[in-house]
Amino acid sequence: MKTRRRPYSAQRPADLGGGVWSVPVPIPGNPLGYTLVYAVDSPAGPVxxxxxxxxxxxxxxxxxxxAALGIDVRDVRGVVVTHHHPDHAGLAGRVREESDGWIAMHEADATLVRLIRGMAGGSARDFQADMMRRAGAGSEADAVSVADRPDPPALPDLELQDGDLIDLPGRRLRTVWTPGHTPGHVCLYLEDTGRLFTGDHVLPGITPHIGIYPYDRNDVDPLGDFLASLDRVAELVDVEALPAHEWTFPDVAARASEIRAHHEEKLTVLRELLAGLRTAPPTIWDVAERMTWNRPWADLGPMQRGMAAGEAAAHLRTLEVRGLAGRVSGAPGDPVRFTTLSH
Structure with missing residues (x-):
């Protein structure tokens, strides 16, 4: 079954067959419109x-x-969170309160949730502002740091690892660790029907945000992880994708290949940009301003600019890992700068 993206007002709960249902849940004030929440039936209750x-x-x-699909939220056995972002994990705690069910999340994202929940409002703002200054945001650092942010998600009861089977009696729903969009992003392979719940990892019409936080980290490579994760899900053949946004689609491998090509092209363009600025190595913020986004830089709000900087940083880091870009040393406290390297 394949559906096309429509505005939230046109969305309806749907029976996808094989004991799987989808419920569109709105995201207030967000252009994505809604998250597709899936329910998977089992003799012990839906997950x-x-x-x-x-x-x-x-x-x-x-x-x-x-309820329209015949499911009482109080009968939910548990919630598997594909990753910790608020449009996916935000209501998991409320479901747990109503159903006394469990929440499951990959251990890497569970670690992040504990970190986020441990940061008070003031310390979180200070962290954001310092991160922005080190990226070269200058006077914009404070504006980005005070942007409204949602409350952190609930802590999980269960921490998942790659390959774990979800507690879903009578079904085989397997955890497939796909880091990149977040360190603990997972897809979920419903082996008894050949379907893959892809979360934000593989979407049919858009690509997920891949960023580094803090921006100047040199001990991780989220984009490299993401590309490797794309290759991993591409190995699954004849698998229908059930993503968290947009619409279901039949060929995970083909779409994964398209997304990989998109990022490789972006890396090529970025390296050319660095080559053109070689005499004046740019900061991460400088690079973000010059990259192409879905709207002009001048039209992006503070939070969107912060996310753009995170994505610029992730692409710069992958070029660095590949030996195609390097960091330029400056005075202590100066923003990090990058330049192209011969290869």
């Missing part, structure tokens, strides 16, 4: 894949959407 944004309208949509 949700993701839960949606923590908002009263989203909660009503999830609760009522499940």
């Amino acid at each position: 949700l894949v993701d839960a949606g944004w923590n908002h009263r309208d989203a909660w009503a949509a999830l609760r009522d959407g499940l």
Whole structure:
């Protein structure tokens, strides 16, 4: 079954067959519109894949959407969160309160959730502002750091590792660790029907955000991890994708190949940009300003500029790992700068 993206107002809960249902849950004020929350049936009760944004309208949509499919939210056995972002994990805690079920998340994202929950408002803002200054944001650092952010998600009861089977009696729902979009992003392979819940890892019409936080880290390579994760899911043949946004589609491998090509092209363009600025090595913020986004830089708000800088940093880091870019030493406290390297 394949559906096309429509506005949230045109979305309806759907029976996808094989004991799988989808419920569109709105994301207030976000151009994505909605998250597709999936319910997988079992003799011991349904398990949700993701839960949606923590908002009263989203909660009503999830609760009522499940009810329209004959599912009482109080009967939910558990929620598997594909990753910790608020449009996926936000309502997991509310579902747990109503159902007394469990929340499961990959251990790497669980670590991040504990870190986020341990940061008070002031310390979080200071962290953001310092990160922006080290990236070269200058006077924009404070504006980005005070942008509104949602409450952190609930802590999970279960921490997943790659290959784990989800507690879903009578079904085989296997964890496939696909880091990149977040360190602990997972896809979930429903082996008894040949379907893959792809979260944000493989989407049919857009590509997920891949960023580094803090921007100047040199001990991780999220984009490299993401590309390797794309190769991993591409090895699954004849698998239908059930993504968290947009629409379902039949060929995970083909779409994974397209997304890989998109990022390789972006890396090529970025290296050319660095070559043109070789006499004045740019900061991460300088690079972000010059890259192509879905809107002009001048039209991006503070949070969108911060995310753009994170994505610029991730692509710069992959070039660095490949030996195609390097960091330029400056005075202590100066923003990090990059230049192209011969290869």
